Structures are given as structure tokens and as C-alpha cells.
Amino acid sequence: MDRALQNLIANLKALIGPDRTFKSEAAMARATNVQQKSLNRLLKGEQTPSIELIEQIANGLGIPLVQLLSVVRPDQDDNDFAMLPQLDVKASAGNGNLVFIETERGRLAFRRDFLRQEGVKETDAVVIYADGQSMEPTIPDGAVLLVDLAKKDMANNAIHVIRVDGEIMVKRLRREIGGGIMIVSDNPDKHRYPDIPVPPSKEDHISVIGRVFWMGARL
Numbered sequence: 001m002d003r004a005l006q007n008l009i010a011n012l013k014a015l016i017g018p019d020r021t022f023k024s025e026a027a028m029a030r031a032t033n034v035q036q037k038s039l040n041r042l043l044k045g046e047q048t049p050s051i052e053l054i055e056q057i058a059n060g061l062g063i064p065l066v067q068l069l070s071v072v073r074p075d076q077d078d079n080d081f082a083m084l085p086q087l088d089v090k091a092s093a094g095n096g097n098l099v100f101i102e103t104e105r106g107r108l109a110f111r112r113d114f115l116r117q118e119g120v121k122e123t124d125a126v127v128i129y130a131d132g133q134s135m136e137p138t139i140p141d142g143a144v145l146l147v148d149l150a151k152k153d154m155a156n157n158a159i160h161v162i163r164v165d166g167e168i169m170v171k172r173l174r175r176e177i178g179g180g181i182m183i184v185s186d187n188p189d190k191h192r193y194p195d196i197p198v199p200p201s202k203e204d205h206i207s208v209i210g211r212v213f214w215m216g217a218r219l
Contacts, residue, residue, distance in 0.1 A: 062111060134193040135170055139215055171184060172186060
């Protein structure tokens with residue numbers, strides 16, 4: 001068994017246990033969307049995982065791939081990981097017809113140093129899921145999105161979770177020369193996903209819920 005695989009197995013095992021991030025292999029399998037049987041064989045060293053599987057696990061855990069394959073630090077423990085709430089809502093990346101209901105459907109583990117590097121407080125970060133194709137190729141349908149709920153100001157040309165007249169959507173917001181805001185869909189098919197101009201007089205119809213700062217998706 002090569003060193004990188006040994007490190008991977010050791011790092012994953014360090015997250016599983018009664019007082020750890022995941023109480024069981026089943027809990028980790030659910031969080032990473034990996035079949036429990038495959039995860040069990042990996043942890044036993046009976047399966048050499050593909051790079052795609054390792055990337056899927058890394059994305060699900062919110063851990064950079066390189067770090068997941070690196071040697072375990074002696075001081076590394078469960079406190080290095082924040083368990084962020086997954087909200088039971090899909091913020092529409094389509095036509096936006098969903099309500100933002102803050103009901104937890106479980107939690108996902110992300111490294112605290114990753115959040116610090118992003119300038120995001122653990123208490124302000126939540127996990128939601130994109131729904132629709134209007135932000136493709138930037139955000140695929142079903143992608144995991146990390147949202148900073150503290151960032152309620154508009155950052156020009158950044159991707160936000162917004163509420164417009166009661167509808168929730170994930171869109172890019174762009175300030176227009178001369179005033180107003182353009183709600184932008186990244187999908188180049190503007191016939192299906194047109195951009196929405198908002199004049200200065202109606203800017204108060206846009207409510208910024210938070211700013212998207214990380215995206216993970218199945219390969």
C-alpha cells in the first residue's frame with residue numbers, strides 16, 4: 001500500500017468514532033454520497049480508490065484533496081472540523097420558486113482552517129443545494145453550495161443566494177453602468193435563462209440572503 005493511500009485511510013478513520021465528526025462509517029458514507037460497502041472496503045485497505053472517488057470524498061468532507069492524502073498531524077483531532085448544517089431547501093438555479101426554510105437535514109464536515117482562510121465564521125456558514133441549470137457550467141444542477149449568511153451586502157459580479165419577490169434563487173449580481181442591477185444566469189442559453197434587469201427604483205425587491213463562497217459537485 002502506498003503512502004498516500006495509507007494517509008487517506010488514516011485521515012478518514014480519524015473522523016469516525018463515538019466522539020468524532022462521524023459516529024459511524026454509515027454517517028460518513030451518507031455525507032460523502034459514497035456507498036457504505038465501498039467506503040468499508042477502502043478503510044480496510046481492500047480497495048484502491050480511483051481519483052474520482054477520492055475527489056468525491058474530499059468534496060463531501062470539505063477537505064482539499066492534497067490535505068486528505070497528506071500525513072496526519074499529531075495534533076489533528078475532531079476539533080479541526082466544523083459540522084455545518086445542511087438546510088432542507090434547494091435554492092433555485094432555474095426559475096426560482098422555492099421557499100428558504102431553515103430546517104436541518106443533517107450536517108457536513110468542513111475544515112475550520114478552510115473556513116478561516118475564506119474569512120467565514122463557522123456560525124455563519126450553511127450548506128444548501130443548487131436546483132436547475134441556469135448557472136451552468138459554473139454551478140451544475142444538484143451542486144453542494146456553501147453560503148456565508150453574514151455577507152448580505154451585494155458584491156459586484158459575485159454569486160449570491162437572493163430572494164426576489166418571495167422567490168429564492170442562486171444568481172450572479174452585477175452593477176450596471178448608470179444604475180440598477182442585472183440578475184445574471186451564467187448559462188449561455190439566454191432564451192431559456194434570460195438575465196433580469198432591475199432598475200434602481202426596484203432594487204429593494206432584491207434581498208441578499210448570503211454569498212456563495214464554495215461549490216462542490218459530483219463528477
